[in-house]
Amino acid sequence: MALLAGKHALVTGGGSGIGAAIARALAAEGAALSLAGRRKQPLEAMAKQLPNATAIVADVTHEFDCQAMADLAHSAHGPIDIVIANAGMAASSPAAKIDAAHWQQMIGVNLTGAFNTVHATLADVTRQPGGRIVFIASTAGLKGYPYVAAYVAAKHGVVGLMRALSIELAGKGTTVNAVCPGFTETPLLAGAVDNIIAKTGRSAEASRAELAKDNPHGRLITPEEVAQTVAFLCAPSSASVNGQAIAVTGGPV
Numbered sequence: 001m002a003l004l005a006g007k008h009a010l011v012t013g014g015g016s017g018i019g020a021a022i023a024r025a026l027a028a029e030g031a032a033l034s035l036a037g038r039r040k041q042p043l044e045a046m047a048k049q050l051p052n053a054t055a056i057v058a059d060v061t062h063e064f065d066c067q068a069m070a071d072l073a074h075s076a077h078g079p080i081d082i083v084i085a086n087a088g089m090a091a092s093s094p095a096a097k098i099d100a101a102h103w104q105q106m107i108g109v110n111l112t113g114a115f116n117t118v119h120a121t122l123a124d125v126t127r128q129p130g131g132r133i134v135f136i137a138s139t140a141g142l143k144g145y146p147y148v149a150a151y152v153a154a155k156h157g158v159v160g161l162m163r164a165l166s167i168e169l170a171g172k173g174t175t176v177n178a179v180c181p182g183f184t185e186t187p188l189l190a191g192a193v194d195n196i197i198a199k200t201g202r203s204a205e206a207s208r209a210e211l212a213k214d215n216p217h218g219r220l221i222t223p224e225e226v227a228q229t230v231a232f233l234c235a236p237s238s239a240s241v242n243g244q245a246i247a248v249t250g251g252p253v
Contacts, residue, residue, distance in 0.1 A: 002030025003235045008077040010034045012060055012117050013087035015042030017186035018136060021223035022084055025231040034073035060087045060113030066120040080124040082234050085114040086136040090188055092147045092195060103150045110154035115161060129173025132234045135162050137178040142245060142253045159245050166243030175242040177233050182249030183211045184221040216251025
């Protein structure tokens with residue numbers, strides 16, 4: 001029997017990259033899926049590939065959008081049992097050149113968006129023991145990186161939010177964890193590669209190799225590796241794994 005049969009999972013940023021890999025992994029375990037994000041086309045394309053999935057257009061930076069997202073998901077597949085707060089974005093800038101707009105965008109999407117997602121779904125996911133909340137953070141939530149101070153601050157905030165909620169919700173039988181990937185083969189990484197090429201003149205291959213060096217095993221993480229870690233955290237057998245920031249990066253952070 002599929003481990004997540006009868007469960008309903010909401011995945012933000014579910015149309016591509018890590019979010020799409022998570023959607024496939026949870027669907028393979030029998031979960032019904034609500035896939036949310038700002039771009040309608042990739043969400044609908046992904047939903048069509050899965051046996052029981054719905055696409056929902058929503059901007060997680062807006063509280064009212066998140067509440068509408070939760071309501072639509074509930075209407076489509078019933079109460080939400082699993083929340084995967086995956087929506088995020090990254091942008092780089094030297095600290096001296098970070099302006100208010102850059103700061104607010106990084107905090108808004110990565111941290112406020114994660115909070116809005118969980119806040120809108122909290123009544124569903126905590127209604128009975130067995131609820132799961134998983135934040136997709138980053139190794140940037142565990143250590144510092146140069147030229148991405150706002151992103152690092154936001155991801156550290158996500159890990160802090162996870163730790164607070166894990167204690168607060170433990171008595172309800174809801175687990176809260178964060179998965180922290182290293183540099184991963186996603187459209188987000190492709191943007192970082194383009195930025196390196198533009199600033200340094202390196203080739204795409206050399207730029208990707210430079211990013212891969214930060215992962216201890218010297219290669220990029222695959223979205224599927226992140227997704228399998230998420231699926232493990234969502235399984236009934238992971239009920240005692242709570243409050244953890246799990247690095248998926250090929251070695252210690």
